[in-house]
Amino acid sequence: MPSETEADILGRLAAISPIRAIASVRQVSSTVYKKPVALTGPAVGWVAETAARPQTASQTIDLIDFPTAELYAMPAATSAFLDDAAVDVGQWIADEVNAAFAEQETTAFVSGNGTNKPKGFLAEDQVAEASWAWDKIGYLATGVSGDWPASNKSDVLIDLVYALKAGYRQNASWVMNRKTQGAVRKFKDADGNYLWQPASTAGGKATLMGFDLVEAEDMPDIAAAATPIAFGDFRRGYLVVDRQGVNVLRDPFSAKPYVLFYTTKRVGGGVQDFDAIKLLKFAVS
Numbered sequence: 001m002p003s004e005t006e007a008d009i010l011g012r013l014a015a016i017s018p019i020r021a022i023a024s025v026r027q028v029s030s031t032v033y034k035k036p037v038a039l040t041g042p043a044v045g046w047v048a049e050t051a052a053r054p055q056t057a058s059q060t061i062d063l064i065d066f067p068t069a070e071l072y073a074m075p076a077a078t079s080a081f082l083d084d085a086a087v088d089v090g091q092w093i094a095d096e097v098n099a100a101f102a103e104q105e106t107t108a109f110v111s112g113n114g115t116n117k118p119k120g121f122l123a124e125d126q127v128a129e130a131s132w133a134w135d136k137i138g139y140l141a142t143g144v145s146g147d148w149p150a151s152n153k154s155d156v157l158i159d160l161v162y163a164l165k166a167g168y169r170q171n172a173s174w175v176m177n178r179k180t181q182g183a184v185r186k187f188k189d190a191d192g193n194y195l196w197q198p199a200s201t202a203g204g205k206a207t208l209m210g211f212d213l214v215e216a217e218d219m220p221d222i223a224a225a226a227t228p229i230a231f232g233d234f235r236r237g238y239l240v241v242d243r244q245g246v247n248v249l250r251d252p253f254s255a256k257p258y259v260l261f262y263t264t265k266r267v268g269g270g271v272q273d274f275d276a277i278k279l280l281k282f283a284v285s
Contacts, residue, residue: 023235028241032065033068034065035063035239073262076258076259076261077093109240118269128141233277240267248261
């Protein structure tokens with residue numbers, strides 16, 4: 001009897017962070033997207049009916065650039081293998097490349113250095129929240145190097161929530177990896193109730209202190225001077241720029257007898273509102 005082969009290839013589940021899902025995404029038609037941002041509004045004040053009205057200070061506007069970078073892959077397969085395989089190898093290669101692209105870009109959205117790749121929010125300059133300034137990400141320290149406070153551990157999470165302005169808190173999310181979430185999930189209130197709550201509906205998100213919790217594997221683990229927890233309105237805070245979708249060029253000529261699948265994608269990203277994301281730093285200060 002002839003053997004049978006499954007029509008699909010089973011692959012390992014990639015650790016893909018969902019940053020794109022919670023960030024703003026913009027389709028662009030050029031290599032660089034420029035976004036103007038108002039840092040301060042106009043100066044205003046009360047005045048008497050007949051008093052003089054001198055000129056007031058104008059708004060301050062900054063311009064942020066979001067250049068796009070290119071992801072590429074060029075796997076190969078022989079023509080005979082493509083013709084004789086029991087599975088759709090071409091489609092499988094395309095799916096694998098797409099998954100690899102997603103894994104690469106989401107790592108860049110978190111920690112990319114901005115050189116030929118998007119710049120991640122953890123790669124921006126970080127400063128203590130008390131000294132926050134535009135173009136920097138503010139953080140709160142736990143007060144202990146590489147660990148939670150010795151007592152009332154969850155209080156630093158409450159402090160982090162209220163480090164964010166009210167307008168940002170309405171759509172805020174926690175972002176951390178599964179190891180950090182495992183530590184946070186054990187926190188209880190004074191009545192013994194867990195602060196972490198499972199999703200109330202199928203396909204929903206778990207919540208922490210009433211805010212959605214997003215599991216992002218690219219976030220760092222808890223360690224000295226690390227910032228493994230982010231909290232903020234990522235829709236306002238981070239922008240993903242797509243120049244075009246995934247392009248696949250099937251090339252059977254350049255490397256006979258191999259067929260090359262030259263695949264490219266152009267994407268950029270960066271922080272667009274530095275006040276919308278706050279970090280928890282496991283350090284003394």
